[in-house]
Amino acid sequence: MTLHAVIPAAGIGSRMGAEVPKQYLKVAGKTVIEQTLERLLRLPGLENIVVALGEGDPFWPGLGISNDTRLVTVKGGKERADSVLNGLYKLRQLCSDDDWVLVHDAARPCVRLTEIELLIETCVNHGQGGILATPVHDTMKRSDNHNRILETIPRENLWHACTPQLFRIGELTEAIEGALESGYPVTDEASAMERAGQQPLLVECSLANIKITRPDDLALAEFYLRGE
Numbered sequence: 001m002t003l004h005a006v007i008p009a010a011g012i013g014s015r016m017g018a019e020v021p022k023q024y025l026k027v028a029g030k031t032v033i034e035q036t037l038e039r040l041l042r043l044p045g046l047e048n049i050v051v052a053l054g055e056g057d058p059f060w061p062g063l064g065i066s067n068d069t070r071l072v073t074v075k076g077g078k079e080r081a082d083s084v085l086n087g088l089y090k091l092r093q094l095c096s097d098d099d100w101v102l103v104h105d106a107a108r109p110c111v112r113l114t115e116i117e118l119l120i121e122t123c124v125n126h127g128q129g130g131i132l133a134t135p136v137h138d139t140m141k142r143s144d145n146h147n148r149i150l151e152t153i154p155r156e157n158l159w160h161a162c163t164p165q166l167f168r169i170g171e172l173t174e175a176i177e178g179a180l181e182s183g184y185p186v187t188d189e190a191s192a193m194e195r196a197g198q199q200p201l202l203v204e205c206s207l208a209n210i211k212i213t214r215p216d217d218l219a220l221a222e223f224y225l226r227g228e
Helices: 032-041 080-094 113-126 169-182 189-195 215-226
Strands: 003-009 046-053 071-075 100-103 130-135 140-143 149-153 159-168 201-204
Touching: 003 032, 003 080, 032 046, 046 080, 071 080, 080 100, 080 169, 100 113, 100 169, 113 130, 113 159, 113 201, 159 169, 159 189, 169 189
Parallel strands: 003 046, 003 100, 046 071, 130 201
Antiparallel strands: 100 159, 130 159, 140 149
16 A cells, blocks of 8 residues: 555644644644654555645754655645645645545644554555544533533443544545535534545544643643653
């Protein structure tokens, strides 16, 4: 198989309340995005990583990793799905629609290579896309608009979607295009593929594969990275 990756990194991370976008905050001695990219670059057979950056991003050029020849940058979009789509368009200029692409959050620096390799193996063996995910263990509640409980949701067969998410480049591009054109909310790549009639596979990953969203997450990511 031929493998590539897209990293949407155009967000500003407003919930972090930091002066710089969260992907440029330091964790375990490096920026979050450096930790993430260095991990992916260790994947055997990975040919290209397209990084979708915010317009006029002043931080990226100062990173040593930005000079790696396997990294290509594109302009990010207004929403995550727009950034991913721009990355896919770039890949279609470089490779075949039948190649596979890993889409991974820039703010998930703790993902384990063994779990990415399991995702790749599972998807290739089944001939269909899939995602890393963690089963829901807590009791789930649905609320009204005033934070009052309406009901308890059975947690059986519920999963937290994570990344990377792995699909063929052509199929994913068409799925996201179709979803955006119809106004369908694309919360992750799998949601676009679901709308297109596919049933992506779920491959369980560790709880260490956190997405850095709030200030407390930095300390947790530091703990996981230092412990490796």
